[in-house]
Amino acid sequence: MATLTEHLIKLTDHRDRDLLELTLAKALIDLVPIQRVVISRVSAEDNEKRWLDLVSLDARGGGKVVDPLRIDFQSLPKLEESYDRLRSLNGRQVIEVAWAGPDGPRIYYLPLFADSRADAEQGVIEVHTAGVLEPVDRQTIEQLHHIYRNMYTLLAYSDRDALTGLLNRKSLDDTFYSALLEEMDGILEDARNEPSPGKERRHRVPPNYWLGTIAIDNFHLLNDKHGHLIMEEVTLLVARIMNSTFRTHDRLYRFGGEQFAVLFHCPEEALALGAFERMRANVEKFSFPQVGRITISAGFTRVLADDSPSRALERTEQAIDFAQKNGRNKVCSHLDLVRRGLFGEVARTGSVDVF
Numbered sequence: 001m002a003t004l005t006e007h008l009i010k011l012t013d014h015r016d017r018d019l020l021e022l023t024l025a026k027a028l029i030d031l032v033p034i035q036r037v038v039i040s041r042v043s044a045e046d047n048e049k050r051w052l053d054l055v056s057l058d059a060r061g062g063g064k065v066v067d068p069l070r071i072d073f074q075s076l077p078k079l080e081e082s083y084d085r086l087r088s089l090n091g092r093q094v095i096e097v098a099w100a101g102p103d104g105p106r107i108y109y110l111p112l113f114a115d116s117r118a119d120a121e122q123g124v125i126e127v128h129t130a131g132v133l134e135p136v137d138r139q140t141i142e143q144l145h146h147i148y149r150n151m152y153t154l155l156a157y158s159d160r161d162a163l164t165g166l167l168n169r170k171s172l173d174d175t176f177y178s179a180l181l182e183e184m185d186g187i188l189e190d191a192r193n194e195p196s197p198g199k200e201r202r203h204r205v206p207p208n209y210w211l212g213t214i215a216i217d218n219f220h221l222l223n224d225k226h227g228h229l230i231m232e233e234v235t236l237l238v239a240r241i242m243n244s245t246f247r248t249h250d251r252l253y254r255f256g257g258e259q260f261a262v263l264f265h266c267p268e269e270a271l272a273l274g275a276f277e278r279m280r281a282n283v284e285k286f287s288f289p290q291v292g293r294i295t296i297s298a299g300f301t302r303v304l305a306d307d308s309p310s311r312a313l314e315r316t317e318q319a320i321d322f323a324q325k326n327g328r329n330k331v332c333s334h335l336d337l338v339r340r341g342l343f344g345e346v347a348r349t350g351s352v353d354v355f
Helices: 004-013 015-029 083-091 137-158 168-193 221-228 226-243 269-284 308-326 334-339
Strands: 036-045 048-058 063-065 097-099 106-111 123-130 208-214 251-256 259-263 296-302 331-333
Touching: 015 036, 015 048, 015 106, 015 123, 015 221, 036 168, 063 308, 063 334, 083 097, 083 106, 083 123, 106 137, 137 251, 168 251, 168 259, 168 308, 208 226, 208 269, 208 308, 226 251, 251 296, 269 296, 269 331, 296 308, 308 331, 308 334, 331 334
Parallel strands: 296 331
Antiparallel strands: 036 048, 036 123, 048 063, 097 106, 106 123, 208 259, 208 296, 251 259
């Protein structure tokens, strides 16, 4: 069994926030006499909120870890369906529920963060025990929880855009390559499971990840007309519209200036197009203070098995360039433009990408 010091090293050794919950759960299972731990976040889609259990581990070795990009939102429990979780979340307090007598099994609910945050950063830790926790065990949980919060805040600061709070360009790489590995796993599994002659092959649908970029139309002209400070406010408002349009678990980025990006999982090109069209329409109908109406253009592409972030972004840029040269206020799929013969695949000039 790992010691407290070893678990502290693991918690502070990460550079990926997505792994922090799993590391925290493993530390709690190892160091505190508990039966089960669940770390759950609030997930939102179309103004509806549900519980997403990111990590679930038990002392006997079972458990699961969920990829937020690939969840089936409608299968998740609604926020009000877990009253005690909601009490802990809203009250920013530890809730202890004894469900089989004063000395029997109980569940402790702890707010994941001490302060009020956006939906994507709200959640609870759910600890199941066989009885009342000793003060020393509660202290261990509190200490690990505190370290988790500190590390999460530190990593969030390093991979967020200072103005909008969206993820920055640097943070795209890890998530992108995680999606890429899943694509490759699907391809390799299909190859391994190739049936023998005369035997029917079961079709396996690979995961579908889409990367899109969004640009504010005529940004530089607007900047010259209204000034830098006004356009910073426009940029911030566009980021807020993105947050309210896309799902909580979609990854939203700002690369600087007028350029934004989205990485998400979606089963069909038409649904991906629909998401970007909603974003385009929401911006078009919004009245920006001192500026009035603005528009955006967007281009998106499917993440391919041999992609790098720069290669995929190159295709989205080609699509967005087509949109802006053909009237602006448009969403273009790179795949659709290729199908229509408007241009071919982006040429690849080498195997080394410069970021």
